[in-house]
Amino acid sequence: MKQAHHLSRIVISTALGPAGRGIFPYTLWPDYLRFLRAVRATGTTVFTKSATRFRRGGNFRPANPFTWKYIQRLPRMGMLNAYGLTNRGVEALARQIAKSLRRGWRVIPNFYPEFAKGLETAAKETLQAIEIYRQNLGPAFSALELNFSCPNSQEAIRDNIIQGLTLTRRLRECYPNLYLVVKLSVVHPYEFAQELEALGVSALHAVNSIPYELVFPGRRSPLWQAGGGGVSGGPAFRQACAYNAGLRTYVKVPLIMGGGVTCREDVHRYFDLGADAVSLCTLALRHPREAEAIVRRGRC
Numbered sequence: 169m170k171q172a173h174h175l176s177r178i179v180i181s182t183a184l185g186p187a188g189r190g191i192f193p194y195t196l197w198p199d200y201l202r203f204l205r206a207v208r209a210t211g212t213t214v215f216t217k218s219a220t221r222f223r224r225g226g227n228f229r230p231a232n233p234f235t236w237k238y239i240q241r242l243p244r245m246g247m248l249n250a251y252g253l254t255n256r257g258v259e260a261l262a263r264q265i266a267k268s269l270r271r272g273w274r275v276i277p278n279f280y281p282e283f284a285k286g287l288e289t290a291a292k293e294t295l296q297a298i299e300i301y302r303q304n305l306g307p308a309f310s311a312l313e314l315n316f317s318c319p320n321s322q323e324a325i326r327d328n329i330i331q332g333l334t335l336t337r338r339l340r341e342c343y344p345n346l347y348l349v350v351k352l353s354v355v356h357p358y359e360f361a362q363e364l365e366a367l368g369v370s371a372l373h374a375v376n377s378i379p380y381e382l383v384f385p386g387r388r389s390p391l392w393q394a395g396g397g398g399v400s401g402g403p404a405f406r407q408a409c410a411y412n413a414g415l416r417t418y419v420k421v422p423l424i425m426g427g428g429v430t431c432r433e434d435v436h437r438y439f440d441l442g443a444d445a446v447s448l449c450t451l452a453l454r455h456p457r458e459a460e461a462i463v464r465r466g467r468c
C-alpha cells in the first residue's frame with residue numbers, strides 16, 4: 169500500500185453508488201451520464217456508498233417501490249434520506265470496485281463499521297473488509313474511508329466516539345501506510361477530530377447528511393418513523409459550513425469539506441475556509457449539469 173494518495177480537489181461522495189461508477193436508475197438520465205463521463209475523464213476521486221461486512225437490507229431497496237419513500241426531495245435542491253445502508257456486503261462490492269478501477273475510475277471504498285454489533289465484532293469485520301479489499305483490488309487499494317455516522321442521543325454519541333477511536337488506533341497499528349479517511353457527522357465534537365488526528369488519520373471528511381431535527385428544529389420529519397433521516401443538499405449547507413469552519417481551526421490534517429454544495433459559489437466558500445478538497449453528493453443526483461461543470465473546472 170502506498171503512503172501518498174492524492175485526492176482530486178473536487179471529490180464525489182457516495183453519489184456514484186457502491187461500486188463508484190454510477191447508480192441505477194440515475195444512469196438512464198442523460199445529464200447524469202454526462203456527469204459520469206466527466207468524473208472519469210477528469211480523474212475525479214469517487215468515494216463509494218458505504219459497504220458493510222455482510223449483505224444488509226436497509227430501509228430503501230431499489231427493486232421495491234414501497235421503499236422509495238425513504239429517499240425524498242426537499243426544496244432548495246435538498247434531499248432527505250433514511251437509506252439504512254442497504255448493500256450487498258463487502259465481498260460482492262469489492263469485486264465491483266475492482267472492475268471500476270480496471271475501467272479507469274478513481275475509486276476509494278467507504279466502509280461502515282457496525283458498532284451496534286459491539287466493538288470487537290465491528291473491529292474484526294473492518295479488518296476482514298480491508299483484507300477483502302486488498303485481495304480484490306491488489307496494489308490499487310491504498311485508501312479507505314470509514315463512515316462513523318452516528319445517531320443523535322448523547323450516550324450513543326459517546327459510545328460512537330469511544331468505538332471510533334479504538335477502531336482507528338487498531339487500524340493504524342495494523343495498516344500504518346493505509347490512507348485512512350474518517351467521515352464525520354455534525355454531532356461529533358471537534359475534540360473527536362483532534363483525537364483522530366493524533367492517531368494519524370490521513371484526512372477527515374465533514375460532513376455526512378445532517379439529522380432532520382437539527383436542520384428543522386421543532387418539526388417532525390416526514391420519515392420520523394424511520395428515525396427522521398438525514399438532510400443533504402441546499403438545506404444542509406449553512407450548518408455543514410459552520411461545522412467545517414470550526415473544524416478547520418481545530419485540526420491541521422487535510423480536510424475534505426462538503427455538505428450542501430449546490431453551486432460553484434459554495435465550493436469557493438469551502439476552499440476559502442481552508443478545504444483541501446470539496447465533496448459533492450446530492451448535487452450530482454439533483455442537478456448533475458452543475459455537478460459536471462464543477463468537476464470539469466476542478467478547483468472552480
Ligand SMILES: Cc1cc2nc3c(=O)[nH]c(=O)nc-3n(C[C@H](O)[C@H](O)[C@H](O)COP(=O)(O)O)c2cc1C
Pocket residue numbers: 181182183216217218239247249251253278315351375376377399400401402404426427428429447448449450451
Ligand atoms: C441518498 C443518499 C445516500 C447516502 N449514502 C451514504 C452512505 O452510504 N455512506 C456515507 O458515508 N454517506 C452517505 N450519504 C451522505 C453523502 O455522501 C454526503 O456526505 C451528504 O449527503 C452531504 O453532502 P451533500 O449535501 O453534498 O449531499 C448519502 C447521501 C444521500 C443523499
